[in-house]
Amino acid sequence: MKLFIAGPEVFLPNARDLVAQKCELVRAAGFAPVSPFDPGVPDGLSGLELALAISANDERLIRESDLMIANLTPFRGVSADAGTVFELGFMCALERPVHGYSNIGAGFGQRTVDLFKGQVVLKGEGMYDAPDGTLIEEFGMADNLMIDGGILRRNGIFICRDVAPGDVMTNLDVFKTCLDKVAALHLG
Amino acid sequence: MKLFIAGPEVFLPNARDLVAQKCELVRAAGFAPVSPFDPGVPDGLSGLELALAISANDERLIRESDLMIANLTPFRGVSADAGTVFELGFMCALERPVHGYSNIGAGFGQRTVDLFKGQVVLKGEGMYDAPDGTLIEEFGMADNLMIDGGILRRNGIFICRDVAPGDVMTNLDVFKTCLDKVAALHLG
Numbered sequence: 573m574k575l576f577i578a579g580p581e582v583f584l585p586n587a588r589d590l591v592a593q594k595c596e597l598v599r600a601a602g603f604a605p606v607s608p609f610d611p612g613v614p615d616g617l618s619g620l621e622l623a624l625a626i627s628a629n630d631e632r633l634i635r636e637s638d639l640m641i642a643n644l645t646p647f648r649g650v651s652a653d654a655g656t657v658f659e660l661g662f663m664c665a666l667e668r669p670v671h672g673y674s675n676i677g678a679g680f681g682q683r684t685v686d687l688f689k690g691q692v693v694l695k696g697e698g699m700y701d702a703p704d705g706t707l708i709e710e711f712g713m714a715d716n717l718m719i720d721g722g723i724l725r726r727n728g729i730f731i732c733r734d735v736a737p738g739d740v741m742t743n744l745d746v747f748k749t750c751l752d753k754v755a756a757l758h759l760g
Numbered sequence: 761m762k763l764f765i766a767g768p769e770v771f772l773p774n775a776r777d778l779v780a781q782k783c784e785l786v787r788a789a790g791f792a793p794v795s796p797f798d799p800g801v802p803d804g805l806s807g808l809e810l811a812l813a814i815s816a817n818d819e820r821l822i823r824e825s826d827l828m829i830a831n832l833t834p835f836r837g838v839s840a841d842a843g844t845v846f847e848l849g850f851m852c853a854l855e856r857p858v859h860g861y862s863n864i865g866a867g868f869g870q871r872t873v874d875l876f877k878g879q880v881v882l883k884g885e886g887m888y889d890a891p892d893g894t895l896i897e898e899f900g901m902a903d904n905l906m907i908d909g910g911i912l913r914r915n916g917i918f919i920c921r922d923v924a925p926g927d928v929m930t931n932l933d934v935f936k937t938c939l940d941k942v943a944a945l946h947l948g
Contacts, residue, residue, distance in 0.1 A: 580894075582895075583894045583895040583897070584893070584894055584895075585889075585893045585894070585895075587895075619899060619900065620899055620900060620901075622899065623899035623901060623905040623908070623909060624905075624909050624912060624913055626905055626909070627905050627906055627908075627909025627910060627913060628909070628913055630906060631852070631853075631910070634853075635853075648837065648838055648839075648872070648875060648890075649836065649837025649838055649839065649875075650836055650837055651836075651837065651839075651842035652842060653904070654839035654840060654842070654845050654903060654904040654906070654907060655904040655905065655906040655907075657842050657845045657846050657849065658845050658846070658848060658849035658852075658904070658906040658907055658910060659849060659906065660846060660849065661845065661846035661847060661848065661849030661850040661853070662849040662850065662852055662853040663853070664819070664846075664850055664853075665819075665822075665823075665849070665850040665851070665852075665853035665854050666853050684836070687836060687837075701773075702836075704929075705772070705773045706768075706771045706772055706773070706929070707770075707771040707772075707773075707775075709771070711807060711808055711810065711811035712807065712808055713808075713811060715842055716841070716842040716843040716846065717811040717812075717814055717815050717843065718815055718818060718842070718843040718846040718847065719842060719843075719846055720811070720815075721811060721812050721814070721815025721816065722815060722819070722846060724812060725812055725815060725816055741892075741894070
């Protein structure tokens, strides 16, 4: 089974090393790894052409994959990386197994309250509005309900756990735990 | 043709009014509007059950739609609302027409530089890394390349224009411009 590795690792300085490590773990677990760095983007492109070629290649690789593990660790904001979220939605529409993990344990509601530095409006027990009056989603989920819902309604695994603060983008422990459970589910 | 209206309006205090206005505009343009507020979520649910029911209903409504206009105005961060991005990816996998707009004119690269309050690392003309060494995407796009790429590679319309600062979440002018072009494309 081909397993697509989605996540914001692609933005890290050591992106290729880290993705290669994840591929090796996926292979050891018994899946064929697929990642955004797999060949398919023509040489010599730049700017818009390069971006469109990466987009096309990513979509093609996802279509060729049987399942996905998405790194949904919040990235530069309160939610997961937008590219990863797009890819998760894409795989959900294909109705193939989707699984996820996050290196942050705090839920979406708490993180959104934190984003507004606590300057929120209490509207019920544990329920808040943002200072601008917009709703703060609080369903006990890890991110927007389309993300958690997309995974959970497909009986996917979604593990969220704090790692050391300096290691949020690179720690692979939660990924490993998720991968073990995914392997038990699909190959066990 | 059924047109799904995706966007973070659902979080606004006047969400139902604003979505009703968008539905009316969509109807006037010649499409049948579909929105996340359309019936399908059972009464009497709360918490996780409610969230999963909304997720299931949203996915069903998107599957039943022929095309999408997504409000990709940045929401609580540098990228579009995570739920909207999920829905866009979902529609792209169905290979149906996707269109988008944003009430913010500045591009993704500039917004990301602004997120770090300019404390970024120059690495080439107009190219920067974040202070933590992560890549700042700069392809002249409005958001992550999977979002712009998903739309543009399907010949979709994606219009980004500044509106008055106090009106970013509610102004419908850019939506109207986008809708006119979408109608000309599909119904003209």
